Amino acid sequence: MGQLEISYIIIYVFMFIFGVCVGSFLNVCIYRLPKNEGLIKRNSHCMTCGEEIKRRDLIPIISWCILKGKCRACGARISPRYTVVEALNGVLWLVTAIYFDAVSYPLFIILCNLMTSALVVVFFMDWDTQLINSWVVLFIAVVAIPRIILCYYPQMIPVSHHIIGIFAASVPLMIVTLVSHEKAMGWGDVILMAAGGLFLGVKGILVALAIALITGAIGGLIQKHFSGSSKFAFGPYLSLGIFIALFFGEFLGDWYLEFTGINRMLEDAYTAL
Numbered sequence: 675m676g677q678l679e680i681s682y683i684i685i686y687v688f689m690f691i692f693g694v695c696v697g698s699f700l701n702v703c704i705y706r707l708p709k710n711e712g713l714i715k716r717n718s719h720c721m722t723c724g725e726e727i728k729r730r731d732l733i734p735i736i737s738w739c740i741l742k743g744k745c746r747a748c749g750a751r752i753s754p755r756y757t758v759v760e761a762l763n764g765v766l767w768l769v770t771a772i773y774f775d776a777v778s779y780p781l782f783i784i785l786c787n788l789m790t791s792a793l794v795v796v797f798f799m800d801w802d803t804q805l806i807n808s809w810v811v812l813f814i815a816v817v818a819i820p821r822i823i824l825c826y827y828p829q830m831i832p833v834s835h836h837i838i839g840i841f842a843a844s845v846p847l848m849i850v851t852l853v854s855h856e857k858a859m860g861w862g863d864v865i866l867m868a869a870g871g872l873f874l875g876v877k878g879i880l881v882a883l884a885i886a887l888i889t890g891a892i893g894g895l896i897q898k899h900f901s902g903s904s905k906f907a908f909g910p911y912l913s914l915g916i917f918i919a920l921f922f923g924e925f926l927g928d929w930y931l932e933f934t935g936i937n938r939m940l941e942d943a944y945t946a947l
Contacts, residue, residue: 806862
């Protein structure tokens with residue numbers, strides 16, 4: 675095994691471990707933000723007995739396995755979802771690092787992973803409460819700025835496409851929100867797609883919206899079958915769409931334009947001008 679391969683392995687292992695550690699903080703955000711609780715001031719504690727969790731029991735994934743999913747103080751069951759969120763964030767960070775080549779584009783990878791973690795928070799928070807925290811969405815928009823200015827590669831997207839991306843998916847959702855009086859869609863979904871469009875660009879965010887509509891329709895039907903309710907959170911599906919579009923948005927967007935002939939129409943119109 676060459677030195678370069680070893681370097682890649684070390685980077686990928688570090689990326690996964692650090693992603694898992696960040697995932698532990700994401701659990702805090704998912705639980706506390708809807709309750710308007712501070713993220714730093716209060717230490718982690720058992721939800722049943724209120725006992726403060728000792729540092730040795732805060733090791734992501736490992737502590738939950740050692741304690742067999744129970745509180746050391748009172749023996750109450752600790753939801754496995756905390757570990758799922760930690761592992762999921764680690765895996766998503768690893769996938770991003772491998773796909774985009776963390777060695778060649780480290781800054782791009784960092785920004786993508788920060789957005790990905792924000793999407794994880796949106797996913798689970800909206801799933802639980804049907805609310806999307808504006809500060810989390812604002813964080814995505816803030817991360818998008820250095821992505822546009824500093825990270826022209828590996829995805830060569832013109833700045834104008836990022837600007838148009840703000841409105842490409844958010845405006846249609848805004849219209850639905852206004853017409854339905856927030857019954858079919860919420861403002862959190864609108865601002866999420868605006869921030870996602872700023873990061874991905876116009877093609878990426880439109881692909882994200884298409885994926886969200888398809889998966890949301892399927893998920894909604896499944897949920898209605900089991901619960902009998904047609905009301906469901908759309909944020910998780912938007913988050914899923916944005917994440918997938920991060921990898922394949924430009925490719926799928928170009929394929930669709932070529933398949934439908936829109937590309938040729940635009941080229942002809944541009945030539946005529």
